[in-house]
Amino acid sequence: MPHVEQDIKLDFKDVLIRPKRSTLKSRSEVDLCREYVFRNSGAKYYGVPIMTANMDTTGTFEMARALAKHAMFTAVHKHYSAQEWQSFAANSDPEVLEHCAVSAGTGDLERLVQILKAVPQLRFICLDVANGYSENFVAFVRKVRDLFPEHTILAGNVVTGEMVEQLILSGADVIKVGIGPGSVCTTRKKTGVGYPQLSAVLECADAAHGLGGHIISDGGCVNPGDVAKAFGAGADFVMAGGLFAGHDESAGEVIERNGKKYKLFYGMSSRTAMDRHAGGVAEYRASEGKTIEIPYRGPVERTVLDILGGVRSACTYVGASKLKELSRRTTFIRVSMQTNEVFAAHNKDD
Numbered sequence: 001m002p003h004v005e006q007d008i009k010l011d012f013k014d015v016l017i018r019p020k021r022s023t024l025k026s027r028s029e030v031d032l033c034r035e036y037v038f039r040n041s042g043a044k045y046y047g048v049p050i051m052t053a054n055m056d057t058t059g060t061f062e063m064a065r066a067l068a069k070h071a072m073f074t075a076v077h078k079h080y081s082a083q084e085w086q087s088f089a090a091n092s093d094p095e096v097l098e099h100c101a102v103s104a105g106t107g108d109l110e111r112l113v114q115i116l117k118a119v120p121q122l123r124f125i126c127l128d129v130a131n132g133y134s135e136n137f138v139a140f141v142r143k144v145r146d147l148f149p150e151h152t153i154l155a156g157n158v159v160t161g162e163m164v165e166q167l168i169l170s171g172a173d174v175i176k177v178g179i180g181p182g183s184v185c186t187t188r189k190k191t192g193v194g195y196p197q198l199s200a201v202l203e204c205a206d207a208a209h210g211l212g213g214h215i216i217s218d219g220g221c222v223n224p225g226d227v228a229k230a231f232g233a234g235a236d237f238v239m240a241g242g243l244f245a246g247h248d249e250s251a252g253e254v255i256e257r258n259g260k261k262y263k264l265f266y267g268m269s270s271r272t273a274m275d276r277h278a279g280g281v282a283e284y285r286a287s288e289g290k291t292i293e294i295p296y297r298g299p300v301e302r303t304v305l306d307i308l309g310g311v312r313s314a315c316t317y318v319g320a321s322k323l324k325e326l327s328r329r330t331t332f333i334r335v336s337m338q339t340n341e342v343f344a345a346h347n348k349d350d
Contacts, residue, residue, distance in 0.1 A: 054126055061076065168211050245294050264294075
């Protein structure tokens with residue numbers, strides 16, 4: 001018989017962070033950098049652990065250069081060639097590559113090898129599939145670990161502790177957590193599969209940290225407050241797509257309509273993505289993403305400062321002088337409403 005879990009599972013929208021006594025005088029006192037040593041690669045990381053998703057429209061070389069200025073991370077999408085990577089590396093400061101991961105799916109091993117041979121400075125590999133529960137994917141993680149024992153491997157996506165443990169024990173260092181929370185993901189509608197993101201992060205972080213591993217909260221952040229909640233729940237990194245979409249550094253041309261400017265933003269399992277990279281949607285599957293026109297937002301710098309400022313402010317509200325203290329000082333309270341939306345349609349600075 002099917003089993004129904006009775007425990008309540010929560011999303012970012014279901015909670016707020018309770019403020020606590022603080023001795024901090026200013027947001028400027030908060031240190032957002034983290035230092036990690038990864039379980040399987042043994043490599044070290046130092047930077048601001050906020051990253052853009054490895055989507056066509058956000059995981060671009062241009063985005064990587066912009067985010068690296070703030071020591072933030074970019075999971076670069078998997079559709080760049082080895083030659084394009086080589087050109088990017090030759091024309092970028094060395095620290096940019098320190099904050100980049102090359103992405104690959106289970107069918108991209110040959111291209112991955114070519115890129116890492118062409119750009120040996122790359123130290124991060126993002127192994128990304130929609131369904132991280134596949135035994136084929138676990139075997140792929142093991143194979144990549146055998147080929148690249150000193151590279152740090154990000155792998156996912158999953159949403160439960162036992163699969164986090166399986167991937168870590170198979171060679172992954174950082175597990176991507178999230179199925180269906182993304183703004184342009186329709187997996188939950190098409191398949192009925194998913195897990196509320198806050199609870200997924202809480203449970204997966206506990207499982208990963210017990211083995212000396214790390215996790216990425218991937219998807220579901222619609223504002224800087226959600227990024228803070230993900231860190232408060234125990235995420236080591238927070239990955240976002242929609243927050244970084246629509247900027248100059250995002251891929252795609254600017255579309256003008258009725259005097260307003262837009263850029264395309266689409267899920268990597270959408271019909272748009274599959275038409276572009278796979279010759280269309282195969283008969284045996286469904287599109288699990290949507291395509292939207294997002295208002296053009298100019299340079300990403302303003303958005304970056306907004307996100308960083310929001311997380312710093314969250315730290316001051318709970319008395320965390322460093323980002324690594326945030327989860328230890330976070331108490332979540334369940335709510336039925338987060339914000340007063342009476343003038344939401346009139347707000348030009350949200």
